[in-house]
Every structure is written in structure tokens, then in C-alpha cells.
Amino acid sequence: MAGEFRAIRLQKGEGGETLVEEAVLTPADLMDGDVDVAVEATTINYKDALALTGRSPVVRHWPMVPGVDLAGTVAASRSPLWREGDKVVLNGFGLGETHWGAYTGLARVKADWLVALPARFSARDAMGLGTAGYTAALSVLALERFGLTPERGPALVTGASGGVGSVAVALLARRGWHIVASTGRPEEGEWLRGLGAVEIIERGELSGPGKPLARERWAAAIDSVGSHTLANLLSMTKRDGAVAACGLAGGMDLPASVAPFILRGVALLGIDSVYAPQAERRRAWDRLAEDLDPSLLADLVTEIGFADIVPTARRLLDGGVRGRVVVADVAEATRVAGG
Structure with a gap:
């Protein structure tokens, strides 16, 4: 993805409150990393909801693009570990806390944070799990x-x-x-x-x-x-x-x-899911691919649009969300016309 794309960005207000804004970014704005991933799907976890509402000090670097989970396609790689077109998934490693996260069309991350998306799962499936x-x-x-x-x-x-x-x-x-x-x-x-x-x-x-x-x-x-x-x-x-x-x-x-x-x-x-070693991450995703038929996700998942992320986060904290929430087609939804 080249040009401009939208993102949800969090700023810290003068009184310490969390301010949510929509930002228009370019690749030059992104944090350091050696792989650019076009975000195809993301989700809303409890930690994401806390960050978006400011109810808990999840964010440790300001400003912050939240979202601790993503699945998508490698758009550019400066690492031998990944090639353009590879399907990948990322969970944790400070995403959405200390490193800009998934609520954007393009994420720049470190190569060794990524895991290959199991062939059995689409990006949407993977974020149905997250x-x-x-x-x-x-x-x-x-x-x-x-x-x-x-x-x-x-x-x-x-x-x-x-x-x-x-x-x-x-x-x-x-x-x-x-x-x-x-x-x-x-x-x-x-x-x-x-x-x-x-x-x-x-x-x-x-x-x-x-x-x-x-x-x-x-x-x-x-x-x-x-x-x-x-x-x-x-x-x-x-x-x-x-x-x-x-x-x-x-x-x-x-x-x-x-x-x-x-x-x-x-x-x-x-159970430390944020900084679990790669071997454990691969075992976990292998087990998910082995034991969960993607058709089961239909009973677990509610799909929302990119514009619905913030209100859904509030409902999640209030106990109004069942199972998992998927935000699909993120790259397309955040694309800026003519960008």
C-alpha cells in the first residue's frame, strides 16, 4: 500500500485523558520496523477496549495507534524472513501499547514478531480467534x-x-x-x-x-x-x-x-501471551488450525466495520459483546481516495 491511509490514533490530553482521533498517515509516518503489512483484518480485545476508552493505562507511548492483533499480507519486507505477498498474523509484542498497532491500513513491525498464517485460516478467521x-x-x-x-x-x-x-x-x-x-x-x-x-x-x-x-x-x-x-x-x-x-x-x-x-x-x-517465544506461538496457531474448524467461527464471531471499533469497545467493557469481534477489509476501509 502506497500513499495515504486512515488510522485510529490516541493522544494524551492535558488532563491525562485519552483522546481518540482519526488520522491520515503515510508510510513515512510509521514507527521503525523491517516488514510492512497491509492489514486485512483485526479485532477488539479487552486490552484494546481499555486503551480506546482510557479506563486502564494500557498505552505506554504517545501518540498510539491501538490494536494488539492483525492479520494481513506482507506489502514490503526488508528482512529475509518474509517476502512480499506472504500471509501473516501478529499477536502482542507491545503492539498497540508501545508500538503502533492494527487500527490502520498499513502496519510496520519487526520481522520476528510475525507468524505465518495457517493455510486453513483466512485473515478474517485468524482475527475471529486473535x-x-x-x-x-x-x-x-x-x-x-x-x-x-x-x-x-x-x-x-x-x-x-x-x-x-x-x-x-x-x-x-x-x-x-x-x-x-x-x-x-x-x-x-x-x-x-x-x-x-x-x-x-x-x-x-x-x-x-x-x-x-x-x-x-x-x-x-x-x-x-x-x-x-x-x-x-x-x-x-x-x-x-x-x-x-x-x-x-x-x-x-x-x-x-x-x-x-x-x-x-x-x-x-x-500464561504470557504478549511475549511468548516464537516456538510457542507456532504451536498455539498449529493447535488452533488442527482443532478448530473455520465453520465453528460463525458461532463465535460478529463482524463490524472500521468505523464501529470505538463504540464496540465501549460495549465490550460493559459486557455487551458475546464471543469475538472481527474488523474485516481494514486496508480497503482505510484507503484514502487518490492517496
Whole structure:
């Protein structure tokens, strides 16, 4: 892509508030990097919504083009790792936080941040998964590395109606797990059962202060909530089980006891999706390609236009978005006529 293209850009106001503007950019405006990617699709994650609304200090470099996920086609490469026309996907590495991100027609990034887009997925498919799906895959792989299998007992997924949770339910179901899905939206129960959940519990069962040890209920768990929810599900995890912690929608604190760790041998597995090494990233995308039929994404994904990004981010934080959101045809939507 040559010439001018539009982008969503964040500025820091005089009072520290986040100001959202539409900017017209050229390739010369972009940050340093050795690969230019024409952005075909992106998405809105919880972190993106926080950045766009200023509700949390996600952005650490100003001004900032937000968007932590992208999929597209290499438009120019100054690295031997990639050639023009290659299909790629990028999750994390400070995109949308310290390095200009995906809400633009052209992104300039570092070559070793990119992963080849699995042949099974289109750019839209990949962003139907995005960081949420990739994080869910990292979490499933972590539980498997710990040695857990469906024969050990049920697996709990918190925030099951959200992006990470819904993909985690689908991935675990594909491997034969009995899934307990925790959600604050019980009306989504049938949808979650369609993804593979067997039991649905209301998130209130886990969100309040709990006991150091409670009745053993599951052998494994994937948690994107944190705080009291994570503390409670640790207290209910079976002996020698494990919990993969990958999010903080309910808070960064962990008001827990050491009891599950020293009396039941429970493990807490931290999932870092932002700076995960390339080998892990490839394994995660390979697992997504292996276990998720792209047709399943139709039940996970809502597609919006580029102009809908900011209002959708607000709805996401207010709990009004189910599953995943895809912004498709970004390069075309941001093209400036005559640019």
C-alpha cells in the first residue's frame, strides 16, 4: 500500500485523558520496523477496549495507534524472513501499547514478531480467534504440558462467554474434556453448550470471598478473570490439578491461601501471551488450525466495520459483546481516495 491511509490514533490530553482521533498517515509516518503489512483484518480485545476508552493505562507511548492483533499480507519486507505477498498474523509484542498497532491500513513491525498464517485460516478467521484464541490455545497447551488429561476430571473455564473463554471451551471440547463453563450471562447457556460445555454455572458462585480450601470440583481450569474468582477456583481444584491464569477482567489481586498448593499440590500456571517465544506461538496457531474448524467461527464471531471499533469497545467493557469481534477489509476501509 502506497500513499495515504486512515488510522485510529490516541493522544494524551492535558488532563491525562485519552483522546481518540482519526488520522491520515503515510508510510513515512510509521514507527521503525523491517516488514510492512497491509492489514486485512483485526479485532477488539479487552486490552484494546481499555486503551480506546482510557479506563486502564494500557498505552505506554504517545501518540498510539491501538490494536494488539492483525492479520494481513506482507506489502514490503526488508528482512529475509518474509517476502512480499506472504500471509501473516501478529499477536502482542507491545503492539498497540508501545508500538503502533492494527487500527490502520498499513502496519510496520519487526520481522520476528510475525507468524505465518495457517493455510486453513483466512485473515478474517485468524482475527475471529486473535489474541483471545491464541491465549486460549497457549492455556490448553500449558495444561497438557503439566500432564493433565480428560480422564483426570472436569475442566472449568471462567469468563466462558468472552473471547478467551469461548475458544477455550471449543478447544477443550475437541480433546474430550467434560467442561464446566462459568459465565455472568446465563442466557448464553445454550450457545456455550453448542461449543461443547456440559455444565453451566453462574459466575457469582466464584466471584465472592471464599474459603482457603473448598470441595474438590475440577482437575483443570482456564481463568481469564483473576481476583476472588481465581482464588476460589484454586481452592476447588482437585489434588495435583492445575489452573492456567491468563487474564484479569475481575482484578489484578489474588486474595488466596497457600492451602491448595501445599495440601493438594495444585499448580498455578501463568500464561504470557504478549511475549511468548516464537516456538510457542507456532504451536498455539498449529493447535488452533488442527482443532478448530473455520465453520465453528460463525458461532463465535460478529463482524463490524472500521468505523464501529470505538463504540464496540465501549460495549465490550460493559459486557455487551458475546464471543469475538472481527474488523474485516481494514486496508480497503482505510484507503484514502487518490492517496
